[in-house]
Amino acid sequence: MSNVIVNRVAEFLKRFPPFSFLEKADLDLVAKAVEIQYLEKGETLFHQGDVARPHFFILKEGIIHLVESSSKGDEIHEVCDEGDVFGVLALLGKRPYLLTSKVVENCLIYAIPVAIFEKILEENSRVALFFAAGFAAGQVVVRQDLSEGQRARGAFKSASGDHSLLIFSDQSQINFSEKVLxxxxxxxxxxxxxxxxxxxxxxxxxxxxxxxxxxxxxxxxxxxxxxxxxxxxxxxxxxxxxxxxxxxxxxxxxxxxxxxxxxxxxxxxxxxxxxxxxxxxxxxxxxxxxxxxMGNSPAVLIHGLMNTLEVSDMRIIRDRAEQMLLYYLENEISMEFVASVMTEINDVIISQALEIVQQKLLTDYPEMAKVRFCFLSMGSEGREEQLLRTDLDNAILYQDVPEKLKAEASEYFQKLGEGIVEVLLACGFDPCPGKIMASNPEWVQPLSVWKNYFSEWILHPSPEALMKVSIFFDYRAVVGSKALAEELTEHIYQEIAEKQIFLNFLAQNALKNPPPLGFFKDFVVEKSGENRDQFDIKSRAMLPLTDLARLLVLSHRIVGINNTFKRFEKLSELEPGNSELFSQAGKAYEILMRMRALEGLQTRSNGRYIQPKSLGKLQRQLLKNAFSPISELQEIVNIRFQLDYFRR
CATH class of the missing domain: 3.10.580.10 (CBS-domain)
Known part of the structure; x- marks a missing residue:
C-alpha cells in the first residue's frame, strides 16, 4: 500500500475510537495492515452463523444494515454509518456472527486484522477496555457518539477509570408517563x-x-x-x-x-x-x-440512580444491574472491572438513600446539618467486592459534638442509619445476621467511641473481638467526611504499632479455617444441617484469603488498600521473594469471587454453598487450583508470626 493511501487511512481511523487512542507509530502500523474492501449495493459482507473472520471492520463510506433472520422474517438491528466499528462481538467472543451484514448503499470498508491488534490490546489498556466494555455490554456496533451514556458515567467520577465506554444493550422496554400534567x-x-x-x-x-x-x-x-x-x-x-x-x-x-x-x-x-x-x-x-x-450498561444504570429518589425505581435499577453482572461473569470480563462497576452502583444507591433520609430528618434536626459524619461500608462492600446483594455490613461515624448536642446527635444519626438501612433492604440487600448495620445504635457512634472500640479490640483480642476485627478493619467511607475515617485509621495504626503482639493474635485467627481440601484431595463439605454435603466457598476458601491479605497488609502498615486482590498485588511489590505466590493468591480470589457470584445468580441465593457434584470436571479443577496458594500463605504466616511458639 502506498504511503499516500496509508496516510489517508490513518487520518480517517484517527477520527474514531478505539483508533483515536493509539500513538502515531501504532496507528501507522494498523493503517498499513488494513485491507480495503469495496462492496456494491445488495452484496453481503458476512452471514448470520458464519464463523468469525480474523478481522473486524470500520465503515468508511456507505450504509450497512445488520439484520437478524428468523422464521418471522428479517429484522434490522443496527444501521451502520461512517466510522461505525462492527464485527467485533464475533471476533472477541470467538463465536459465529449473530447478524447478517447487508450492503444498502455502495460501501468502502476497512478490514482490520485482529493479529495486528493483539500486541496493542496487551499494551494499551484504554484500547483493551474499549473493546472489553463494548463486548460486555452486548453491543454489535461501536460508535464514536456514545454520548449520553459516556457523559453520565464520566460526569459521575472521571477519576475512577475510563469505564464510560460501556454502551446500551437492551432498548426494548420504554418507560414513559401516561399521567401528563x-x-x-x-x-x-x-x-x-x-x-x-x-x-x-x-x-x-x-x-x-x-x-x-x-x-x-x-x-x-x-x-x-x-x-x-x-x-x-x-x-x-x-x-x-x-x-x-x-x-x-x-x-x-x-x-x-x-x-x-x-x-x-x-x-x-x-x-x-x-x-x-x-x-x-x-x-x-x-x-x-x-x-x-436504555438497558443495562453502567452509564445508564448509574445515571438512572443519580436521577431518582424513588426507592421503587432504585430497586428496579439494582435488579437490572444483576442482569448486567451475569452477562459480565459469563463472558469472563476482568473481575477488577466488574467489581469496580458493581461497587460504584452500590455506592450511588447508598448516596441516594442518604439524601432521601436527610430530606426527611433535617427539618427536625437543623443543627445536625453542620455536624461532619461519614457512612462506612464494611466487610465485602468495604473491600469493594460485593457483587451480589449479600449481608449488609455498615456503620456511621460522626464527629464529637459539644455536651449540649450529644443527645440530639445520637438520636439524629441513629434515625439516619435506620432510614438508610431501610432503603437498602428495600433495594434487595440482605440484612446482616449479626446486626452489624447502621440501624444498630452500637455502630452509630462519634469518633471518640470508635477509637475506643478499636483500642479495646487491639488491646484485648478475644475471639469475639477478632471476629469484629475481620469485618470492621475493612471499612471504607462511602459518603460524607472521609477525613474522619482517615483520623480513625491513623489511630488504629498507632495502636497496632504500640501492641505488635496483636498481629500474632490476628495471624492465629487467620489460620483457624482448615484447608478446603481433605486428606483424599476432595472438597471439605458440611457434615450436617440444611447445607449438608455442600461446599462453603466463603468460609473454606474466600475468608482465609481475605484474612491473610488483611493481616499481611496490616503488618506492612499499608493504608488505603482494602480490596483483597489489590492487597495481594501490593504485597507482590513489597515482597519480591513471594511475588509469584501473592500473584497466584490474587488470581485465585478473583476466580472464587466469580464462581460464588455465578452460583448465587443461577440459584437465586447468596452463592455461599456450592454442590460439588454439580460442578463439571473443568470447574472442579479450576476451583481446586484456586485453593493451592492458601496452604502456602498459611505456612508463611505460621513461621513469620511464630505461631507454633505462640500457641504453647
Whole structure:
C-alpha cells in the first residue's frame, strides 16, 4: 500500500475510537495492515452463523444494515454509518456472527486484522477496555457518539477509570408517563409553576379544549424565558411556552422516539394518540425516562440512580444491574472491572438513600446539618467486592459534638442509619445476621467511641473481638467526611504499632479455617444441617484469603488498600521473594469471587454453598487450583508470626 493511501487511512481511523487512542507509530502500523474492501449495493459482507473472520471492520463510506433472520422474517438491528466499528462481538467472543451484514448503499470498508491488534490490546489498556466494555455490554456496533451514556458515567467520577465506554444493550422496554400534567393556554405562569411544583414534575403541557397540545413549558423555560428576562408570572403561559410542539405516538418504538429527541434537542417529547398535534395527549417521554429505558450498561444504570429518589425505581435499577453482572461473569470480563462497576452502583444507591433520609430528618434536626459524619461500608462492600446483594455490613461515624448536642446527635444519626438501612433492604440487600448495620445504635457512634472500640479490640483480642476485627478493619467511607475515617485509621495504626503482639493474635485467627481440601484431595463439605454435603466457598476458601491479605497488609502498615486482590498485588511489590505466590493468591480470589457470584445468580441465593457434584470436571479443577496458594500463605504466616511458639 502506498504511503499516500496509508496516510489517508490513518487520518480517517484517527477520527474514531478505539483508533483515536493509539500513538502515531501504532496507528501507522494498523493503517498499513488494513485491507480495503469495496462492496456494491445488495452484496453481503458476512452471514448470520458464519464463523468469525480474523478481522473486524470500520465503515468508511456507505450504509450497512445488520439484520437478524428468523422464521418471522428479517429484522434490522443496527444501521451502520461512517466510522461505525462492527464485527467485533464475533471476533472477541470467538463465536459465529449473530447478524447478517447487508450492503444498502455502495460501501468502502476497512478490514482490520485482529493479529495486528493483539500486541496493542496487551499494551494499551484504554484500547483493551474499549473493546472489553463494548463486548460486555452486548453491543454489535461501536460508535464514536456514545454520548449520553459516556457523559453520565464520566460526569459521575472521571477519576475512577475510563469505564464510560460501556454502551446500551437492551432498548426494548420504554418507560414513559401516561399521567401528563396539563393546563389551558390562559393559565398564568405562576399557577402553571405551582402545578409543576405540587406534582414534582419538570414540565407541563398546554392543551386546548380538545386536549390537543398547543405547547409545553419546562423548568428550563421558566428559568430562561421568565426569570432571566424578568417577565411577570401573571402573564399567560401561551406567551412563554415552546410552540409548536413536536409530537409522536407511543407505538413508534424506542429508536424513533429517542432519535426524535436527539435531533430536536428535546428533554421532553409529547406523545399523542395518532402522533400528530391534532390529537389528544396520550403521554410524555422525558430524557430521564429514556435513560431508564436504555438497558443495562453502567452509564445508564448509574445515571438512572443519580436521577431518582424513588426507592421503587432504585430497586428496579439494582435488579437490572444483576442482569448486567451475569452477562459480565459469563463472558469472563476482568473481575477488577466488574467489581469496580458493581461497587460504584452500590455506592450511588447508598448516596441516594442518604439524601432521601436527610430530606426527611433535617427539618427536625437543623443543627445536625453542620455536624461532619461519614457512612462506612464494611466487610465485602468495604473491600469493594460485593457483587451480589449479600449481608449488609455498615456503620456511621460522626464527629464529637459539644455536651449540649450529644443527645440530639445520637438520636439524629441513629434515625439516619435506620432510614438508610431501610432503603437498602428495600433495594434487595440482605440484612446482616449479626446486626452489624447502621440501624444498630452500637455502630452509630462519634469518633471518640470508635477509637475506643478499636483500642479495646487491639488491646484485648478475644475471639469475639477478632471476629469484629475481620469485618470492621475493612471499612471504607462511602459518603460524607472521609477525613474522619482517615483520623480513625491513623489511630488504629498507632495502636497496632504500640501492641505488635496483636498481629500474632490476628495471624492465629487467620489460620483457624482448615484447608478446603481433605486428606483424599476432595472438597471439605458440611457434615450436617440444611447445607449438608455442600461446599462453603466463603468460609473454606474466600475468608482465609481475605484474612491473610488483611493481616499481611496490616503488618506492612499499608493504608488505603482494602480490596483483597489489590492487597495481594501490593504485597507482590513489597515482597519480591513471594511475588509469584501473592500473584497466584490474587488470581485465585478473583476466580472464587466469580464462581460464588455465578452460583448465587443461577440459584437465586447468596452463592455461599456450592454442590460439588454439580460442578463439571473443568470447574472442579479450576476451583481446586484456586485453593493451592492458601496452604502456602498459611505456612508463611505460621513461621513469620511464630505461631507454633505462640500457641504453647
Amino acid at each position: 396539563k393546563c389551558g393556554p390562559d393559565t398564568t405562569i405562576q399557577h402553571a409553576a405551582k402545578l409543576m411544583a405540587d406534582a414534582q414534575v419538570s414540565s407541563i403541557v398546554i392543551c386546548d379544549e380538545n386536549d390537543f397540545p398547543q405547547g409545553i413549558l419546562t423548568d428550563k423555560d421558566l428559568r430562561s424565558r421568565v426569570l432571566a428576562p424578568g417577565i411577570s408570572t401573571k402573564n399567560p403561559v401561551w406567551a412563554v411556552m415552546t410552540s409548536p410542539v413536536i409530537t409522536r405516538k407511543k407505538q413508534d418504538g424506542f429508536s424513533n422516539l429517542y432519535l426524535t429527541m436527539i435531533r430536536h434537542r428535546l428533554h421532553h417529547l409529547v406523545l399523542t394518540v395518532d402522533g400528530s398535534e391534532q390529537s389528544p395527549v396520550a403521554g410524555i417521554l422525558s430524557d430521564h425516562d429514556v435513560f431508564l429505558s
